[in-house]
Amino acid sequence: xxxxxxxxxxxxxxxxxxxxFGGAHNKVYLPLAGRRVVSWSLMAxxxxxxxxxxxxTVRPEDRELAAQILDRELPGIAVTLIDGGDxxxxxxxxxxxxxxxxxxxxxxxxxxxxxGARPLIAPSLICSIIxxxxxxxxxxPGLPATDVVEVDGHDRVRDRFSGSTLVRVQTxxxxxxxxxxxxxxxxxxxxxxxxxxxxxxxxxxxxxxxxVPGDERNIKLTYPQDLFMAEQxxxxxxxxxx
Amino acid sequence: MAADPRWADSTHHVDLVCRxxxxxxxxxxxxxxxxxxxxxxxxxxxxxKHDESDLRRxxxxxxxxxxxxxxxxxxxxxxxxxxxxVTQLPxxxxxxxARLLEEAKPVLAGLLGAHQR
Numbered sequence: 001x002x003x004x005x006x007x008x009x010x011x012x013x014x015x016x017x018x019x020x021f022g023g024a025h026n027k028v029y030l031p032l033a034g035r036r037v038v039s040w041s042l043m044a045x046x047x048x049x050x051x052x053x054x055x056x057t058v059r060p061e062d063r064e065l066a067a068q069i070l071d072r073e074l075p076g077i078a079v080t081l082i083d084g085g086d087x088x089x090x091x092x093x094x095x096x097x098x099x100x101x102x103x104x105x106x107x108x109x110x111x112x113x114x115x116g117a118r119p120l121i122a123p124s125l126i127c128s129i130i131x132x133x134x135x136x137x138x139x140x141p142g143l144p145a146t147d148v149v150e151v152d153g154h155d156r157v158r159d160r161f162s163g164s165t166l167v168r169v170q171t172x173x174x175x176x177x178x179x180x181x182x183x184x185x186x187x188x189x190x191x192x193x194x195x196x197x198x199x200x201x202x203x204x205x206x207x208x209x210x211x212v213p214g215d216e217r218n219i220k221l222t223y224p225q226d227l228f229m230a231e232q233x234x235x236x237x238x239x240x241x242x
Numbered sequence: 243m244a245a246d247p248r249w250a251d252s253t254h255h256v257d258l259v260c261r262x263x264x265x266x267x268x269x270x271x272x273x274x275x276x277x278x279x280x281x282x283x284x285x286x287x288x289x290x291k292h293d294e295s296d297l298r299r300x301x302x303x304x305x306x307x308x309x310x311x312x313x314x315x316x317x318x319x320x321x322x323x324x325x326x327x328v329t330q331l332p333x334x335x336x337x338x339x340a341r342l343l344e345e346a347k348p349v350l351a352g353l354l355g356a357h358q359r
Contacts, residue, residue, distance in 0.1 A: 025254050025255060025256045026256075027256045027257070027258070030254055030256060030271065031254070031273055031276060031278075032278075033276060033277075034276040034304075071322075072319075075318070075322060221258075222258065222259050223258060223259050223260075223261055224258050224260070224261075224269055224271075224281035224283075224290045225261065225290055227258075227271070227278050227281065228278060228290065228292070231277065231278055
C-alpha cells in the first residue's frame, strides 16, 4: 500500500514523430481556439487535484517554443520539460526514468501517459482512469469499435464483431507507478519497443488492465477535419470540458 | 525571452492525413485570428475550409473578445516579464496593424469574393 500522500504524475507526449518535410510544425503546437493544441490537455490535467506532477516530452528543437507556450498560456502551472526520443516508447521511458526516484520514494503511486495530439480530455475521464488504475493496476479508455468486420484472404467478409469485444483505444492511460517503472526497465533490458504504454505493461508485468469507457470528444488530431471539429467542440463546451 | 518565429504566424505547415488522397502529407493551415480558416493538402490540393459567412461572424466575435481582454492580458505579461514587456512593446505596437491585416486576409478574401459574385 502506498502512503496516503502518494499522488499521480502525468506525462504528455509531444516529442515523437516529426515531419518528413523541413519546416513543418509538430501538430501539438498548432493554434486551436486561442491556445496551442498541447495547452488544452495540460490545462485539463492541471485541474485534477490528485495530479501533482506534469511532464511534457518535447523534441529538442521544440524546447524553446514549448517553454514560451507554457509561459504565455499556462502561467502558474508547473510543467517539467523532458527531451523525447525517436519513438513513443523512448519518450515514455525518458519521462519514467525522470520520475523513478519519486516512485521509489512512494511519492507517486500512479503514472498517466497522454498523447499531446488529443487536446480534448475531460477531467472527469482523467479521474475515472486514475481510480481504476489504483484499484486494479491499469486503466485504458476506449470506445466500442462497432464498425469493424473481419475479412479473409480473398476480401470476403467473414464475420461481424459484436462490438463488445473490440474497442478503439484512447489516451490518457494510467498504471500503478511501480509496475510502469518495472516494465520499462525490463523492456530496456530486453530490447523491446512497445507500440503504446499498455503493450509494455502487459508484456512485462502481471498487472491487470481494465477498459474504461472513453469519450467521443477525445479525438486524436489526424485529419484536417479534426481541427475544425475540435474547435467546434471547445466552443460548444464554453472552452472547458467537464 | 525572445519570441519564437513560429509564434504569431497565421499560416502553419503540418503533416496531416488527407481524406482525398489518403496520404500523410504536408498541409497548409491558414488562420483568421484564433480561428482555423482553411486547410490545403500540398500533395493533392484538397481544401477544407470554414463556411465564409460563418467564419466572418466568428472572426468578428472573436476579435471583439480579444480586444476586450487585451488590456488584462497585457497587464499580466507586464507583471510577469516587465523588462521584456517594455522593450518589446514599441515593436509589437508597430507590427500590430500589419499582423491584423494578415490574419484578416481569409475573411477579407471571402468578402471580396462574395462582392464580385
